[in-house]
Amino acid sequence: MPVTVIVGAQWGDEGKGKVIDMLAERADAVVRFSGGDNAGHTVINSQGTFKLHLIPSGVFYPDCTCVIGNGVVVNPDIFVSERDELNSRGVNTDNVYISDRSHLVMPYHILLDGLEEAARGKKSLGTTLRGIGPAFADKVARMGIRAGDLMDRGILRTRLEYVLEYKNQILTKLYGKPAIDIDELYEICCGYAEQLKSNIRETSSLLNDMVDEGKSVILEGAQGALLDTDFGTYPYATSSSPLSAGGCLGAGIGPTRIDNVLGVFKAYCSRVGAGPFPTELLDATGNRIRDLAHEYGTTTGRPRRIGWFDGVGARFSARINGMTGMAITRLDILDSFDEIKVCTAYRLNGDLIQDFPAEPAVLNQCQPVYETLPGWRQSTTGITRLEDLPKQAREFVARLEELAGCTACYVCIGPVREQTIEVRPML
Ligand code: GDP
Ligand code: IMO
Ligand code: MG
Numbered sequence: 001m002p003v004t005v006i007v008g009a010q011w012g013d014e015g016k017g018k019v020i021d022m023l024a025e026r027a028d029a030v031v032r033f034s035g036g037d038n039a040g041h042t043v044i045n046s047q048g049t050f051k052l053h054l055i056p057s058g059v060f061y062p063d064c065t066c067v068i069g070n071g072v073v074v075n076p077d078i079f080v081s082e083r084d085e086l087n088s089r090g091v092n093t094d095n096v097y098i099s100d101r102s103h104l105v106m107p108y109h110i111l112l113d114g115l116e117e118a119a120r121g122k123k124s125l126g127t128t129l130r131g132i133g134p135a136f137a138d139k140v141a142r143m144g145i146r147a148g149d150l151m152d153r154g155i156l157r158t159r160l161e162y163v164l165e166y167k168n169q170i171l172t173k174l175y176g177k178p179a180i181d182i183d184e185l186y187e188i189c190c191g192y193a194e195q196l197k198s199n200i201r202e203t204s205s206l207l208n209d210m211v212d213e214g215k216s217v218i219l220e221g222a223q224g225a226l227l228d229t230d231f232g233t234y235p236y237a238t239s240s241s242p243l244s245a246g247g248c249l250g251a252g253i254g255p256t257r258i259d260n261v262l263g264v265f266k267a268y269c270s271r272v273g274a275g276p277f278p279t280e281l282l283d284a285t286g287n288r289i290r291d292l293a294h295e296y297g298t299t300t301g302r303p304r305r306i307g308w309f310d311g312v313g314a315r316f317s318a319r320i321n322g323m324t325g326m327a328i329t330r331l332d333i334l335d336s337f338d339e340i341k342v343c344t345a346y347r348l349n350g351d352l353i354q355d356f357p358a359e360p361a362v363l364n365q366c367q368p369v370y371e372t373l374p375g376w377r378q379s380t381t382g383i384t385r386l387e388d389l390p391k392q393a394r395e396f397v398a399r400l401e402e403l404a405g406c407t408a409c410y411v412c413i414g415p416v417r418e419q420t421i422e423v424r425p426m427l
Pocket of ligand 2: 008011012013014035038039040041125126127128129130131132133221222223224227236237238239272273274298
């Protein structure tokens with residue numbers, strides 16, 4: 001039984017939640033491995049509509065073990081409210097675990113995210129203001145508080161005293177804000193400890209044991225490849241790795257144990273926050289797609305920026321992820337279009353380029369080269385077999401496969417779990 005990493009292939013919000021909820025029926029465990037509650041994964045199934053920020057999208061199957069891996073930064077308040085909401089709606093969360101090695105998003109991280117964004121002024125990154133960047137920065141700076149620290153009051157108090165002394169210097173001297181009181185913060189953290197103690201445990205051994213036993217594990221990506229700290233449009237990026245390799249690190253499963261990498265692509269592109277977006281549509285077509293698809297952020301409610309499918313970004317994403325297959329979502333959104341464009345290359349200073357540039361200023365100068373494909377102008381909702389899709393839709397899917405250099409395994413034609421065409425099932 002396989003280990004499958006499912007990753008966002010563009011700038012996030014590709015429909016990972018939907019695809020993972022559908023595939024988790026065949027999985028014994030689903031593991032979030034990166035990001036934090038900056039993620040917003042929408043799941044629509046017979047139990048209702050859910051927007052998950054931290055809890056893995058496998059939670060709707062009572063026998064599926066759900067792990068928030070060491071690579072995730074966890075805001076305990078968000079976790080508890082998500083867990084309580086799921087419970088109140090009849091979803092069992094007894095099998096949800098948080099790695100003791102995962103770092104916590106503390107109240108000062110959220111404060112600092114806001115202060116840093118304000119200080120950037122016109123150059124703000126458009127973060128989700130969830131404290132994610134500051135929490136990952138502290139992890140790497142060895143100034144983090146880990147979930148496991150909550151389990152020993154002595155260790156917790158000592159860590160908090162050490163970290164807060166430094167954080168208070170930043171808050172008071174750099175930003176002119178009041179200092180955080182150590183006793184108050186310690187009390188808050190003791191409250192977290194009470195609320196999370198049944199969820200926190202070692203998780204890497206748990207997962208590797210499952211793999212040893214031949215169980216099927218899905219590693220659930222957050223964000224998307226083009227937001228990766230190394231390969232994304234840095235500095236307009238997030239602060240952890242949404243790539244398949246990030247799945248190994250963020251779950252504690254070695255690369256030799258990964259069998260498949262499924263990249264989730266929208267049939268067009270969207271982006272929230274600032275940063276380059278070569279195929280962005282700042283016109284009526286962009287507005288039409290946004291309205292048809294209700295493209296507003298799951299976490300922040302911000303309108304998403306919309307653009308045509310970017311073949312250059314897609315190929316780059318497929319390669320750096322080592323994708324073995326792709327899922328194409330939201331094909332149905334294009335049902336009413338007469339013509340659909342796909343970007344096949346960029347034009348830069350008169351040259352055609354096929355590689356995704358590292359520098360945002362260069363990307364901003366790249367002009368997309370488009371190919372226009374005929375639309376199918378009929379509803380695809382309810383179709384369950386590839387051969388039943390209109391010919392133009394099949395040709396569109398084939399062109400996306402060609403551009404990404406990757407085979408389509410799933411094509412989604414609606415937000416509901418069942419609205420999926422299984423072309424070449426991976427699980
Ligand atoms: P994620 O962050 O990658 O999980 O994606 P989001 O949940 O933030 O955004 C994807 C949106 O697309 C959600 O509202 C989903 O319900 C919706 N969605 C996913 N697949 C499809 C599809 O094939 N068709 C339509 N119409 N909506 C879809
Ligand atoms: P899912 O998992 C879309 C974007 C933010 C911002 C940048 C940095 O739902 O696909 P951060 O708060 O991470 O420091 O913000 O990254 N971003 C996302 N965009 N979907 C997400 O997650 C995102 N997570 C972060 O909008 O541009
Ligand atoms: Mg999302």
